[in-house]
Amino acid sequence: MSLAIFDLDNTLIANDSDYLWGQFLVDHGIVDQAYYETANKKFYADYKHGTLDIVEFLRFSLAPLALHDPAQLYRWRDEFVDTIIKPILLPEAQALVERHRAQGDTLLVITATNRFVTEPIVKLYGIDNLLATTPEFSKGRYTGKYIDVPCFQEGKVVHLRNWLDSSTETLQDSWFYSDSHNDLPLLKLVDHPVAVDPDEILLQAAQSANWPVISLRN
Template sequence: MSLAIFDLDNTLIADDSDFLWGQFLVDHGIVDKEYYEDANAKFYEDYKQGKLDIVEFLDFSLEPLAMHDATQLYAWREEFIETVIKPITLDAAHALVEKHRAAGDTLLVVTATNRFVTEPIVKLYGIDNLLATTPEFKNGQYTGKFIGTPCFQEGKVTLLKDWLNSSHETLEGSCFYSDSHNDLPLLRLVDKPVAVDPDEKLLQAAQEAGWPIISLR
Protein backbone atom coordinates (compact mmCIF):
# COMPACT_ATOMS: atom_id res chain seq x y z
CA MET A 1 0.00 0.00 0.00
CA SER A 2 1.29 3.43 -0.97
CA LEU A 3 0.13 7.02 -1.11
CA ALA A 4 -1.68 8.01 -4.32
CA ILE A 5 -1.88 11.80 -4.64
CA PHE A 6 -4.04 13.59 -7.19
CA ASP A 7 -4.26 17.16 -8.34
CA LEU A 8 -7.87 18.15 -9.00
CA ASP A 9 -8.31 20.81 -11.67
CA ASN A 10 -7.65 19.63 -15.21
CA THR A 11 -6.55 16.30 -13.74
CA LEU A 12 -9.49 14.55 -12.08
CA ILE A 13 -11.92 16.99 -13.71
CA ALA A 14 -11.80 18.42 -17.23
CA ASP A 15 -11.51 22.10 -16.30
CA ASP A 16 -10.51 24.44 -13.47
CA SER A 17 -13.04 24.53 -10.62
CA ASP A 18 -11.65 27.77 -9.20
CA PHE A 19 -12.14 29.61 -12.48
CA LEU A 20 -15.52 27.96 -13.07
CA TRP A 21 -16.79 28.95 -9.59
CA GLY A 22 -15.90 32.56 -10.36
CA GLN A 23 -17.74 32.33 -13.66
CA PHE A 24 -20.73 30.75 -11.88
CA LEU A 25 -20.86 33.77 -9.54
CA VAL A 26 -20.78 36.08 -12.56
CA ASP A 27 -23.45 34.18 -14.49
CA HIS A 28 -25.81 34.23 -11.50
CA GLY A 29 -25.35 37.94 -10.82
CA ILE A 30 -23.80 37.25 -7.42
CA VAL A 31 -20.78 39.44 -8.20
CA ASP A 32 -20.24 42.43 -10.46
CA LYS A 33 -19.96 40.99 -13.96
CA GLU A 34 -17.59 43.49 -15.58
CA TYR A 35 -15.08 43.66 -12.75
CA TYR A 36 -15.16 40.05 -11.58
CA GLU A 37 -15.17 38.33 -14.95
CA ASP A 38 -12.15 40.27 -16.21
CA ALA A 39 -10.20 39.81 -12.96
CA ASN A 40 -11.05 36.11 -12.80
CA ALA A 41 -9.75 35.59 -16.34
CA LYS A 42 -6.56 37.54 -15.60
CA PHE A 43 -5.79 35.54 -12.46
CA TYR A 44 -6.37 32.29 -14.34
CA GLU A 45 -3.98 33.37 -17.09
CA ASP A 46 -1.39 34.28 -14.44
CA TYR A 47 -1.82 30.81 -12.96
CA LYS A 48 -1.27 29.14 -16.32
CA GLN A 49 1.83 31.25 -16.88
CA GLY A 50 3.22 30.34 -13.45
CA LYS A 51 3.20 33.92 -12.16
CA LEU A 52 0.09 33.97 -9.96
CA ASP A 53 0.31 36.04 -6.77
CA ILE A 54 -1.57 33.52 -4.64
CA VAL A 55 -2.30 35.90 -1.74
CA GLU A 56 -3.69 38.55 -4.09
CA PHE A 57 -5.80 35.92 -5.80
CA LEU A 58 -7.15 34.56 -2.52
CA ASP A 59 -8.10 38.06 -1.38
CA PHE A 60 -10.09 38.32 -4.61
CA SER A 61 -11.60 34.84 -4.75
CA LEU A 62 -12.58 34.52 -1.08
CA GLU A 63 -14.18 37.96 -0.80
CA PRO A 64 -17.58 36.79 -2.14
CA LEU A 65 -17.75 34.21 0.66
CA ALA A 66 -17.72 37.01 3.22
CA MET A 67 -20.53 38.87 1.49
CA HIS A 68 -23.22 36.22 1.87
CA ASP A 69 -24.83 33.99 4.48
CA ALA A 70 -23.23 30.55 4.71
CA THR A 71 -26.56 28.79 4.10
CA GLN A 72 -26.99 30.67 0.85
CA LEU A 73 -23.39 29.95 -0.15
CA TYR A 74 -23.91 26.22 0.39
CA ALA A 75 -27.07 26.29 -1.74
CA TRP A 76 -25.21 28.02 -4.56
CA ARG A 77 -22.35 25.54 -4.21
CA GLU A 78 -24.72 22.59 -4.46
CA GLU A 79 -26.13 24.01 -7.69
CA PHE A 80 -22.59 24.60 -8.95
CA ILE A 81 -21.62 21.00 -8.30
CA GLU A 82 -24.74 19.63 -10.00
CA THR A 83 -24.76 21.86 -13.07
CA VAL A 84 -21.10 22.69 -13.68
CA ILE A 85 -18.85 20.11 -12.04
CA LYS A 86 -20.62 16.77 -12.47
CA PRO A 87 -20.66 17.12 -16.27
CA ILE A 88 -16.86 17.53 -16.32
CA THR A 89 -15.92 14.62 -14.08
CA LEU A 90 -13.96 12.03 -16.03
CA ASP A 91 -14.72 8.32 -16.31
CA ALA A 92 -11.02 7.54 -16.73
CA ALA A 93 -10.24 9.55 -13.60
CA HIS A 94 -12.82 7.57 -11.63
CA ALA A 95 -11.26 4.36 -12.96
CA LEU A 96 -7.76 5.50 -11.96
CA VAL A 97 -8.91 6.36 -8.45
CA GLU A 98 -10.65 3.01 -8.12
CA LYS A 99 -7.53 1.19 -9.35
CA HIS A 100 -5.53 2.74 -6.51
CA ARG A 101 -8.33 2.10 -4.01
CA ALA A 102 -8.45 -1.56 -5.01
CA ALA A 103 -4.70 -1.78 -4.49
CA GLY A 104 -5.18 -0.56 -0.93
CA ASP A 105 -3.45 2.76 -1.53
CA THR A 106 -4.20 5.82 0.59
CA LEU A 107 -5.96 8.39 -1.60
CA LEU A 108 -5.23 12.11 -1.25
CA VAL A 109 -6.16 15.18 -3.31
CA VAL A 110 -3.84 18.18 -3.09
CA THR A 111 -5.25 21.25 -4.83
CA ALA A 112 -4.66 24.99 -5.02
CA THR A 113 -8.39 25.65 -5.21
CA ASN A 114 -9.88 26.46 -1.82
CA ARG A 115 -11.60 23.89 0.36
CA PHE A 116 -15.04 25.53 0.11
CA VAL A 117 -15.11 24.80 -3.62
CA THR A 118 -13.24 21.51 -3.68
CA GLU A 119 -14.51 19.49 -0.72
CA PRO A 120 -17.74 18.36 -2.41
CA ILE A 121 -15.91 17.70 -5.69
CA VAL A 122 -13.43 15.38 -4.00
CA LYS A 123 -16.35 13.53 -2.40
CA LEU A 124 -17.64 12.73 -5.89
CA TYR A 125 -14.58 10.52 -6.23
CA GLY A 126 -15.02 8.98 -2.79
CA ILE A 127 -11.76 10.46 -1.54
CA ASP A 128 -11.66 11.42 2.14
CA ASN A 129 -8.25 13.09 2.34
CA LEU A 130 -7.96 16.63 1.00
CA LEU A 131 -5.27 19.27 1.25
CA ALA A 132 -6.48 22.67 0.01
CA THR A 133 -6.28 26.30 0.95
CA THR A 134 -8.63 26.77 3.90
CA PRO A 135 -10.98 29.78 4.04
CA GLU A 136 -11.38 31.27 7.50
CA PHE A 137 -14.78 30.61 9.10
CA LYS A 138 -15.80 32.41 12.29
CA ASN A 139 -19.10 32.69 14.11
CA GLY A 140 -20.98 30.92 11.33
CA GLN A 141 -19.63 33.14 8.59
CA TYR A 142 -16.75 33.11 6.13
CA THR A 143 -14.46 36.09 6.66
CA GLY A 144 -12.92 36.39 3.19
CA LYS A 145 -9.51 35.48 4.59
CA PHE A 146 -7.59 32.20 4.63
CA ILE A 147 -5.81 30.36 7.39
CA GLY A 148 -2.46 28.60 7.27
CA THR A 149 -0.36 28.10 4.17
CA PRO A 150 -1.90 28.51 0.70
CA CYS A 151 -1.89 25.12 -1.02
CA PHE A 152 0.01 26.31 -4.08
CA GLN A 153 3.41 25.46 -5.60
CA GLU A 154 5.86 25.00 -2.70
CA GLY A 155 2.93 25.41 -0.32
CA LYS A 156 1.64 22.03 -1.46
CA VAL A 157 4.92 20.47 -0.33
CA THR A 158 4.72 22.22 3.04
CA LEU A 159 1.15 21.09 3.67
CA LEU A 160 1.86 17.56 2.50
CA LYS A 161 4.82 17.22 4.85
CA ASP A 162 2.67 18.47 7.74
CA TRP A 163 -0.03 15.95 6.79
CA LEU A 164 2.50 13.13 6.57
CA ASN A 165 3.71 13.92 10.08
CA SER A 166 0.19 13.81 11.48
CA SER A 167 -1.11 10.85 9.46
CA HIS A 168 1.94 8.59 9.80
CA GLU A 169 1.84 7.98 6.05
CA THR A 170 5.11 8.02 4.10
CA LEU A 171 6.22 8.89 0.57
CA GLU A 172 7.68 5.43 0.00
CA GLY A 173 6.21 4.22 -3.28
CA SER A 174 4.10 7.39 -3.56
CA CYS A 175 2.75 8.74 -6.84
CA PHE A 176 1.36 12.13 -7.82
CA TYR A 177 -0.81 12.88 -10.84
CA SER A 178 -0.95 16.47 -12.12
CA ASP A 179 -1.47 18.52 -15.26
CA SER A 180 0.34 21.69 -14.18
CA HIS A 181 3.92 22.93 -14.10
CA ASN A 182 2.91 24.75 -10.89
CA ASP A 183 3.05 21.31 -9.27
CA LEU A 184 6.67 20.58 -10.20
CA PRO A 185 7.86 20.97 -6.57
CA LEU A 186 5.52 18.19 -5.44
CA LEU A 187 6.04 16.07 -8.55
CA ARG A 188 9.76 16.06 -7.82
CA LEU A 189 9.13 14.97 -4.23
CA VAL A 190 7.23 11.74 -4.84
CA ASP A 191 8.63 8.43 -6.04
CA LYS A 192 6.38 8.19 -9.10
CA PRO A 193 5.43 11.51 -10.71
CA VAL A 194 2.87 11.27 -13.54
CA ALA A 195 1.97 14.07 -15.96
CA VAL A 196 -1.74 14.03 -16.83
CA ASP A 197 -2.81 15.90 -19.97
CA PRO A 198 0.06 18.24 -19.10
CA ASP A 199 0.46 21.90 -19.95
CA GLU A 200 3.36 22.79 -22.22
CA LYS A 201 5.87 23.47 -19.45
CA LEU A 202 5.04 20.28 -17.56
CA LEU A 203 5.12 18.26 -20.78
CA GLN A 204 8.65 19.46 -21.45
CA ALA A 205 9.77 18.76 -17.87
CA ALA A 206 8.19 15.30 -17.92
CA GLN A 207 9.84 14.41 -21.21
CA GLU A 208 13.22 15.57 -19.95
CA ALA A 209 12.85 13.60 -16.71
CA GLY A 210 11.38 10.50 -18.35
CA TRP A 211 8.16 10.64 -16.34
CA PRO A 212 5.03 8.83 -17.55
CA ILE A 213 2.62 11.04 -19.51
CA ILE A 214 -1.02 9.95 -19.61
CA SER A 215 -4.41 11.29 -20.63
CA LEU A 216 -7.66 10.98 -18.69
CA ARG A 217 -9.68 12.81 -21.34
Protein backbone atom coordinates (compact mmCIF):
# COMPACT_ATOMS: atom_id res chain seq x y z
CA MET A 1 0.00 0.00 0.00
CA SER A 2 1.21 3.47 -0.91
CA LEU A 3 0.30 7.12 -0.50
CA ALA A 4 -1.38 8.45 -3.66
CA ILE A 5 -1.42 12.26 -3.74
CA PHE A 6 -3.41 14.28 -6.25
CA ASP A 7 -3.42 17.92 -7.19
CA LEU A 8 -6.98 19.14 -7.83
CA ASP A 9 -7.22 21.95 -10.36
CA ASN A 10 -6.58 20.92 -13.97
CA THR A 11 -5.63 17.49 -12.66
CA LEU A 12 -8.73 15.86 -11.16
CA ILE A 13 -11.01 18.50 -12.68
CA ALA A 14 -10.84 20.10 -16.12
CA ASN A 15 -10.31 23.69 -14.99
CA ASP A 16 -9.20 25.76 -12.00
CA SER A 17 -11.74 25.88 -9.17
CA ASP A 18 -10.14 28.95 -7.58
CA TYR A 19 -10.48 30.98 -10.78
CA LEU A 20 -13.97 29.60 -11.47
CA TRP A 21 -15.20 30.48 -7.96
CA GLY A 22 -14.05 34.05 -8.53
CA GLN A 23 -15.87 34.14 -11.85
CA PHE A 24 -18.98 32.70 -10.18
CA LEU A 25 -18.93 35.58 -7.70
CA VAL A 26 -18.62 38.02 -10.59
CA ASP A 27 -21.40 36.44 -12.64
CA HIS A 28 -23.80 36.51 -9.67
CA GLY A 29 -23.06 40.11 -8.75
CA ILE A 30 -21.68 39.11 -5.34
CA VAL A 31 -18.52 41.18 -5.84
CA ASP A 32 -17.67 44.35 -7.71
CA GLN A 33 -17.80 42.91 -11.20
CA ALA A 34 -15.36 45.03 -13.19
CA TYR A 35 -12.64 45.13 -10.53
CA TYR A 36 -12.94 41.53 -9.40
CA GLU A 37 -13.00 39.98 -12.85
CA THR A 38 -9.92 41.90 -13.96
CA ALA A 39 -8.00 41.05 -10.80
CA ASN A 40 -9.08 37.41 -10.91
CA LYS A 41 -7.77 37.04 -14.46
CA LYS A 42 -4.47 38.69 -13.55
CA PHE A 43 -3.89 36.45 -10.54
CA TYR A 44 -4.67 33.36 -12.60
CA ALA A 45 -2.21 34.46 -15.30
CA ASP A 46 0.42 35.04 -12.61
CA TYR A 47 -0.22 31.54 -11.25
CA LYS A 48 0.27 29.96 -14.67
CA HIS A 49 3.47 31.95 -15.20
CA GLY A 50 4.84 30.97 -11.79
CA THR A 51 4.90 34.57 -10.53
CA LEU A 52 1.87 34.55 -8.22
CA ASP A 53 2.18 36.48 -4.97
CA ILE A 54 0.22 33.98 -2.90
CA VAL A 55 -0.22 36.30 0.09
CA GLU A 56 -1.65 39.07 -2.08
CA PHE A 57 -3.88 36.59 -3.88
CA LEU A 58 -5.25 35.12 -0.65
CA ARG A 59 -5.99 38.59 0.66
CA PHE A 60 -8.03 39.13 -2.53
CA SER A 61 -9.72 35.73 -2.80
CA LEU A 62 -10.69 35.29 0.86
CA ALA A 63 -12.04 38.82 1.33
CA PRO A 64 -15.56 38.00 0.04
CA LEU A 65 -15.92 35.25 2.66
CA ALA A 66 -15.76 37.89 5.41
CA LEU A 67 -18.58 39.94 3.90
CA HIS A 68 -21.37 37.38 4.06
CA ASP A 69 -23.08 35.08 6.51
CA PRO A 70 -21.66 31.54 6.31
CA ALA A 71 -25.09 30.04 5.62
CA GLN A 72 -25.39 32.19 2.50
CA LEU A 73 -21.85 31.37 1.47
CA TYR A 74 -22.60 27.65 1.72
CA ARG A 75 -25.71 28.07 -0.43
CA TRP A 76 -23.68 29.85 -3.09
CA ARG A 77 -21.00 27.16 -2.84
CA ASP A 78 -23.56 24.38 -3.31
CA GLU A 79 -24.82 26.11 -6.45
CA PHE A 80 -21.24 26.58 -7.65
CA VAL A 81 -20.43 22.90 -7.22
CA ASP A 82 -23.66 21.74 -8.88
CA THR A 83 -23.56 24.07 -11.88
CA ILE A 84 -19.86 24.74 -12.48
CA ILE A 85 -17.81 21.92 -10.95
CA LYS A 86 -19.84 18.77 -11.61
CA PRO A 87 -19.76 19.31 -15.41
CA ILE A 88 -15.93 19.41 -15.36
CA LEU A 89 -15.33 16.30 -13.29
CA LEU A 90 -13.16 13.86 -15.23
CA PRO A 91 -14.25 10.20 -15.50
CA GLU A 92 -10.68 9.13 -16.21
CA ALA A 93 -9.57 10.94 -13.06
CA GLN A 94 -12.20 9.08 -11.07
CA ALA A 95 -10.98 5.81 -12.61
CA LEU A 96 -7.40 6.64 -11.59
CA VAL A 97 -8.52 7.39 -8.04
CA GLU A 98 -10.44 4.12 -7.94
CA ARG A 99 -7.43 2.13 -9.14
CA HIS A 100 -5.39 3.45 -6.25
CA ARG A 101 -8.27 2.84 -3.87
CA ALA A 102 -8.59 -0.77 -5.07
CA GLN A 103 -4.89 -1.26 -4.37
CA GLY A 104 -5.44 -0.19 -0.78
CA ASP A 105 -3.52 3.06 -1.21
CA THR A 106 -4.18 6.06 1.02
CA LEU A 107 -5.71 8.88 -1.03
CA LEU A 108 -4.81 12.52 -0.45
CA VAL A 109 -5.57 15.73 -2.32
CA ILE A 110 -3.21 18.64 -1.83
CA THR A 111 -4.19 21.93 -3.44
CA ALA A 112 -3.36 25.62 -3.39
CA THR A 113 -7.05 26.49 -3.66
CA ASN A 114 -8.53 27.19 -0.25
CA ARG A 115 -10.44 24.61 1.74
CA PHE A 116 -13.76 26.48 1.57
CA VAL A 117 -13.85 25.99 -2.18
CA THR A 118 -12.22 22.58 -2.46
CA GLU A 119 -13.64 20.49 0.38
CA PRO A 120 -16.97 19.63 -1.33
CA ILE A 121 -15.19 19.02 -4.65
CA VAL A 122 -12.78 16.51 -3.14
CA LYS A 123 -15.71 14.70 -1.53
CA LEU A 124 -17.16 14.12 -5.00
CA TYR A 125 -14.19 11.83 -5.63
CA GLY A 126 -14.71 10.05 -2.32
CA ILE A 127 -11.39 11.27 -0.92
CA ASP A 128 -11.34 12.01 2.80
CA ASN A 129 -7.85 13.50 3.15
CA LEU A 130 -7.39 17.10 2.02
CA LEU A 131 -4.52 19.53 2.51
CA ALA A 132 -5.35 23.08 1.45
CA THR A 133 -4.94 26.65 2.58
CA THR A 134 -7.42 27.08 5.43
CA PRO A 135 -9.50 30.26 5.76
CA GLU A 136 -9.68 31.58 9.30
CA PHE A 137 -13.07 31.12 10.98
CA SER A 138 -13.76 32.95 14.23
CA LYS A 139 -16.90 33.73 16.22
CA GLY A 140 -19.13 32.15 13.61
CA ARG A 141 -17.72 34.07 10.63
CA TYR A 142 -14.93 33.85 8.11
CA THR A 143 -12.43 36.62 8.76
CA GLY A 144 -10.90 36.98 5.29
CA LYS A 145 -7.56 35.76 6.65
CA TYR A 146 -5.93 32.32 6.55
CA ILE A 147 -4.17 30.15 9.09
CA ASP A 148 -0.78 28.45 8.84
CA VAL A 149 1.33 28.74 5.69
CA PRO A 150 -0.32 28.88 2.27
CA CYS A 151 -0.51 25.44 0.67
CA PHE A 152 1.35 26.56 -2.45
CA GLN A 153 4.67 25.58 -4.07
CA GLU A 154 7.08 24.80 -1.19
CA GLY A 155 4.13 25.30 1.17
CA LYS A 156 2.64 22.07 -0.14
CA VAL A 157 5.75 20.25 1.06
CA VAL A 158 5.40 21.90 4.47
CA HIS A 159 1.75 20.85 4.74
CA LEU A 160 2.52 17.30 3.61
CA ARG A 161 5.39 16.85 6.06
CA ASN A 162 3.23 18.12 8.92
CA TRP A 163 0.47 15.71 7.89
CA LEU A 164 2.92 12.82 7.70
CA ASP A 165 4.20 13.64 11.18
CA SER A 166 0.69 13.18 12.56
CA SER A 167 -0.12 10.00 10.62
CA THR A 168 1.27 6.52 10.04
CA GLU A 169 1.86 7.20 6.34
CA THR A 170 5.29 7.55 4.73
CA LEU A 171 6.60 8.66 1.37
CA GLN A 172 7.90 5.19 0.57
CA ASP A 173 6.54 4.23 -2.87
CA SER A 174 4.47 7.44 -2.90
CA TRP A 175 2.75 8.97 -5.95
CA PHE A 176 1.90 12.55 -6.87
CA TYR A 177 -0.16 13.59 -9.88
CA SER A 178 -0.11 17.23 -10.99
CA ASP A 179 -0.48 19.46 -14.04
CA SER A 180 1.50 22.47 -12.79
CA HIS A 181 5.15 23.48 -12.61
CA ASN A 182 4.21 25.19 -9.33
CA ASP A 183 4.15 21.67 -7.88
CA LEU A 184 7.73 20.77 -8.84
CA PRO A 185 8.92 20.89 -5.18
CA LEU A 186 6.45 18.16 -4.25
CA LEU A 187 6.85 16.20 -7.48
CA LYS A 188 10.58 15.94 -6.75
CA LEU A 189 9.86 14.63 -3.26
CA VAL A 190 7.77 11.53 -4.08
CA ASP A 191 8.94 8.22 -5.53
CA HIS A 192 6.50 8.30 -8.44
CA PRO A 193 5.91 11.80 -9.86
CA VAL A 194 3.40 11.90 -12.72
CA ALA A 195 2.72 14.90 -14.96
CA VAL A 196 -0.99 15.10 -15.85
CA ASP A 197 -1.93 17.19 -18.88
CA PRO A 198 1.05 19.34 -17.88
CA ASP A 199 1.80 22.97 -18.61
CA GLU A 200 4.80 23.60 -20.85
CA ILE A 201 7.29 24.12 -18.04
CA LEU A 202 6.24 20.94 -16.25
CA LEU A 203 6.23 18.99 -19.51
CA GLN A 204 9.83 19.96 -20.15
CA ALA A 205 10.83 19.07 -16.60
CA ALA A 206 9.02 15.72 -16.79
CA GLN A 207 10.65 14.82 -20.10
CA SER A 208 14.08 15.79 -18.77
CA ALA A 209 13.58 13.65 -15.65
CA ASN A 210 11.87 10.78 -17.52
CA TRP A 211 8.70 11.11 -15.46
CA PRO A 212 5.49 9.62 -16.87
CA VAL A 213 3.25 12.09 -18.71
CA ILE A 214 -0.44 11.16 -18.91
CA SER A 215 -3.76 12.72 -19.87
CA LEU A 216 -7.04 12.41 -17.97
CA ARG A 217 -9.00 14.38 -20.56
CA ASN A 218 -11.38 12.74 -23.03
